[in-house]
Amino acid sequence: MSNQVPEDGSMLPLMEEFYTIQGEGYHTGKAAYFIRLGGCDVGCHWCDVKESWDAALHPLTSVEQIVENAQAHPAKTVVITGGEPLLYNLTYLTQKLKEAGIQIFLETSGAYPLSGYWDWICLSPKKFKAPRQDVMSAAGELKVIVFNKSDFQWAEDHAKFVGANCKLYLQPEWSKAAEMTPLIIDYVKDHPKWEISLQTHKYLNIP
Numbered sequence: 001m002s003n004q005v006p007e008d009g010s011m012l013p014l015m016e017e018f019y020t021i022q023g024e025g026y027h028t029g030k031a032a033y034f035i036r037l038g039g040c041d042v043g044c045h046w047c048d049v050k051e052s053w054d055a056a057l058h059p060l061t062s063v064e065q066i067v068e069n070a071q072a073h074p075a076k077t078v079v080i081t082g083g084e085p086l087l088y089n090l091t092y093l094t095q096k097l098k099e100a101g102i103q104i105f106l107e108t109s110g111a112y113p114l115s116g117y118w119d120w121i122c123l124s125p126k127k128f129k130a131p132r133q134d135v136m137s138a139a140g141e142l143k144v145i146v147f148n149k150s151d152f153q154w155a156e157d158h159a160k161f162v163g164a165n166c167k168l169y170l171q172p173e174w175s176k177a178a179e180m181t182p183l184i185i186d187y188v189k190d191h192p193k194w195e196i197s198l199q200t201h202k203y204l205n206i207p
Contacts, residue, residue: 005039005060009089009115013038014061015052015082019073023201025122026141026167027105031075034207035066040083042109042129046147046173052083067096076100080116081107086135090116110135125158136161143169143197146180152187155194169197 005013015038022032039055040047051057070078078097080090086108094116097104105120110131114121123139125131136142142162144155152170159168170188172180181196188194201207 005055005088007089009063009092011060011062012066012088012093013055013058013083014066015049015058017066017069018207019075020207021201021204022079022105023204023206024171024197024199025143025169027077027079027120028197028200030077031073032077032079032105033070033073033075034079034081035070037080037082037085037088039087041087042084042111042126044126044128046145046175048174049083055083055087063093063096066093067100067102070097070102071100077103077105079105079107084109084111086110086112086114088115094118108135110139114138123162127154131158131161133161137163139163139166141167141169143171145173146170146184147173147176148180149183152183159193168194170194171197171199174199174202 015036017035019033022028022030038052038058040053094104098117103119106118107122109126110123111129114134121139122141122143123135124143139162142158155170170184172184184196188196
């Protein structure tokens with residue numbers, strides 16, 4: 001990696017940042033400022049931001065600048081996503097966002113050690129790199145992307161390891177939504193501990 005990320009997390013590879021409506025999961029419909037960090041080695045073939053995988057493509061940006069940008073918007077809610085944000089030490093970033101009075105939500109595959117201070121953790125585990133128990137225990141939400149029928153059993157396997165109060169979501173992978181959504185509807189009717197998450201931002205045609 002040409003741009004070495006400092007271990008203290010004072011600078012991070014910022015791929016993009018934008019103000020939008022959270023489209024999926026527990027916080028669907030809420031205005032939020034998204035901070036997308038570059039860098040991921042989980043490698044999902046259906047990833048819709050493959051350009052995030054190579055951290056070296058994205059400029060190292062100071063935490064102070066990221067926080068200043070986030071503060072410019074009415075909603076005091078930030079979603080930190082990627083790539084895989086837990087590749088980096090997020091303690092400094094989340095501390096500074098907290099000092100600015102901002103709520104912080106994390107979206108992660110859970111494959112790396114948990115760092116930072118979070119109001120909500122959305123764990124979306126991937127088959128290519130197993131989630132760690134420290135992240136599974138801390139998750140407020142388990143969101144499993146359903147790409148084919150075998151993903152239902154895979155979702156159940158992971159539901160055993162999250163906390164008793166963790167919200168459970170099944171979300172159709174966008175390119176397979178027409179095929180998988182009817183199966184998810186039937187599954188949730190039969191297994192009501194699960195709920196359906198849809199990528200509503202795609203229906204709304206917003207980022």
